[in-house]
Amino acid sequence: MTKQGMDVLVLGGTQFVGRHIVETLLSAGHRVAVFTRGRTPDELPETVERLKGDRDGGAEGLAALSGRTWDACVDVSGYTPRQVRASAEALRESVGRYVFVSTVSVYGEPDRHPVREDDPLLPEAGEDVTEVNGQTYGPLKVTCERIVEEVYGDRSVLLRPQIVAGPYDPTGRYTYWVDRVAAGGEFLAPGDGSDFMQVIDARDLARFTQAVLEGGLSGAYNLAGPRLSWREFVAVARGATGSDAQPVWTPAEVLEREEVNVPLWLPAGGPQGGLMDVANDRAVAAGLTLTDPEVTARDTRAWSAGTPQKVFLTPEREAEVLGARG
Template sequence: MTGQKLNVLVLGGTQFVGRHIVEALLARGHGVTVLTRGRTPDELPETVERLKGDRNEGTAGLAALEGRAWDACVDVSGYTPGQVRASAEALRERVRRHVFISTGSVYAEQHRHPIREDDPLLPAAAEDVTEVTGETYGPLKVTCERIVQEVFGERATILRPQIVAGPYDPTGRYTYWIDRVAAGGDFLAPGNGSDFVQVIDARDLAHFTMKVLEEDIPGVFNLAGPRLSWREFLEVAREATGSNARPVWVDEATLEAQEVGWRELPVWLPAMSEQGGLMDMSSDRAQAAGLIHSGPLTTARDTRAWSTDTPQKPFLTPEREAEVLASLARG
């Protein structure tokens, strides 16, 4: 497919990762069609063709695809085997390459350092499982990957991104830290600065996806960005926001005693914890195939530029943070 303009079908495509993929494809001159349920407004350009469909309804929900064909498909919204089975079977003879956006959460041994593509996966979920929870998310994606590989064979590409960061992020996990540093003052920082943060910029993910389509690249790829210590990460956030905020490092045991955990401190995974390897995912294979990193400072600056006027999901509230810091100061 190298050098030619492609017609690409994106399953999803209006939010965050899908939006960045669509924008990257359009910027390169490719044609884009998105298939969504049409329940929420989108900010995609008018040049994007919009089809309405619902994979939860099986074949009946994909009537909009009938009589159509594309050069490639990118699935950014497949979470259950039923959804992915329906679209994969419907598109088997309608696309040449199928890219499935999976997750780094498929790995069984998440304490490994580093985590590589050939490491063991979690037990696959049954195809009739439809509830997506913290416990089923990884196993469901394992099953979805296998369905895509079964249907498309060498025409399948599986991308396993780590935590994705950047503008339009609805989760607010990475954004919380950039905004908290921007707010200034003393702030609670987990650990002692020696744990690690590793995210993938959504734009880097999008451009690698486009490269896979343009060069017709098969295989399985981890997508992860530069690995920074927490001390380095927060320094990047300070530089990106021009803030003089000062981290107050609080060790894991003290945080636990204060009943402050990952729900309040998103993205933090102690390096030697059971999931610590998720902050040490190797992207060597993807880099060899053309993954390029924008750089941590670019991600932080652009995220802050977007979040300044975009309300974010609360994690550790200012009131709770002040309460914990005051308690620590009292000893």
């Protein structure tokens, strides 16, 4: 495999993480084909080859991949063992390396500090489980990882990203906070500011994927950015947006009493606090570079300002909760 001019197949590739990966690989001089159901338009360059199929359709759904070879496959759309088993086995002799985009949600002891790649994982979900929800998401990814390693051995790479942030994010979790700070005024901020926020810029994930392919790497890598206290994160968002917004720190007991779930906040001492303390040493040593948090916030806001976003807390509800602080 040469470092430049590789042929790469991306399973998914038109939305958010996949889009960033495709654009990064193209800019590095690689040739990219994406495999999707083709049901929605995409904004990828015309140079991208578009293959249509359905991973839930077994061998028939993967027919567009038969008789082809690629230097590597990047799987950004594998959520169930059925999907990953089918693609991994179908491509066993057709790709040189299989990169599976997993999640830090695979870890079975998320209260550890920090969370590292060799920490225990959650119990696997059965290979017949197809429903993806808050309870099954992590266990399903654990099973998917095992399948990829089983089929590809040292030709497999497992990427375990932290919450992914940046332009094109459809979840709105990180974007909510940047937009809320940009709006100004007093705003509900969770806890007392001493808990931690940690994300990974989608573009950093994409560049690391490129490094993995060009370097022929194997193994598992946590992908996480700088760990900021919530006070630091608010300061970053204010600087990035030029806002004078003022946080009103709201204790956990108030949020619980008012049944308010704000995105991204995990109390540092809570049962999942380690998921905001994810060690990235291994990935950094392998070439992970990190975008300045203010740049991530600035670029995310530049994109979100013209794109409708998910509303986690309406202004009316926010004011109501703040009024209930007592």
